[in-house]
Amino acid sequence: MRRSGRLIEVRELHEIAEFESVYALFDDIWHFSPGEPPITVELMRALSHTGGYVAGAFDGDRLAGGSAGFLAAGGALHSHVTGVVAGRGIGLALKLHQRRWALERGLERITWTYDPLVRRNAHFNLAKLGARPREYLPAFYGVMEDAINAGDESDRLMAEWRLLDPRVVALARGEPRVTPVPADAVVALADDGGRPVPGPVDAGTVLVAVPADIEGLRRADPGTAKAWRHAVRDVLGGLMAEGRAVTGFSGRTYYVVERT
Structure with a gap:
């Protein structure tokens, strides 16, 4: 994949020095608290050696992203942690590499968790990749103390990426897809002045x-950030618990939730 005229190379990693570079990249992104890294050099080594997924994305000679995952029940790759430096295209290059890697091994699903409150991740996962949330997981990792999560409760959505779904295949080819929103859709949770x-x-x-x-809200107004956490948990989590399906992310603002 090319970015601004430069080729982004994504490849599997196998050497200790490579895992150390990925760990350093992750630490630069999250600024881990002592004893709380999402993955260690040793675990990346074990995953790589036993058939798991550990890959790096390189912008020229510079490591610009990394990802690690393991085989999960039901014939899936679970992408445990992925981190990239700011820059368009690095995350997509990693995900498309994951997709090729999984399909080459007869796997048709990739799963991962993400914070439902992060708009750019919701848009990327649902609109750009075509993944779909399957579970709402309150406080999945407990309270996290890294620089990005800053003591927030770690609610997560479990996303499922069905690699051979026609929508996913089209998006992987670069064909845009828009989630249609019916004219009679109602707003179950609104952003009113923040x-x-x-x-x-x-x-x-x-x-x-x-x-x-x-x-930014966590840093500037922790009380409002907490209000958003609990409101999304109650509304989105409640709808999913009732069996409703999240079918897309519209306008870079809203989850689209439908009765099934």
């Missing part, structure tokens, strides 16, 4: 907003 405001949920399609910048 604060979450619940609305009606009794409709075939409902929209659930997330804040524009939860990471």
Whole structure:
């Protein structure tokens, strides 16, 4: 994949020095608290040696992203941690490499977790890749103390990427897809001046907003950040617990949730 005229190379990693570089990259991104890294050099070594997934994305000679995952029940790759430096295209290059890697091994699904409050991740995962959330997981990792999560409760969505779904295949080819939103959709959670405001949920399609910048909000206004955490947990988590399906992310603002 090319970025600004430069070739982004993604390849599997196998050497201790490579794993040390990925660990350093992750630490630069998250600034881990002592004893709380999401992965260690030793675990990356073990995953790589036993058939798991450890890869790096290189912008020229510079390591610009890394990802590590393991085989999961049900014939899937679980992508445990992925981190990239700021820059368009690095995350997509890593995900497309994961997809090729999985399909070459007869795996048709990739799963991972992400914070439902981070808009750019929701847009990337649902609109850009075509993944779909399957579970809402409250406080999945407990309270996290790294620089990005800053003591927030670690609610996560479990995303599933069905690699041979026609929508996913089209997106992987670079064909844009837009999630249609019915005219009678209602807003179940709105962003009103930066604060979450619940609305009606009794409709075939409902929209659930997330804040524009939860990471900045955690630093500037922890109380409002906490209000968003609990509002999204109650509304989006509640809808999913009822069996409703998240079918997309619209306008870089709303989860689209439908009755099934």
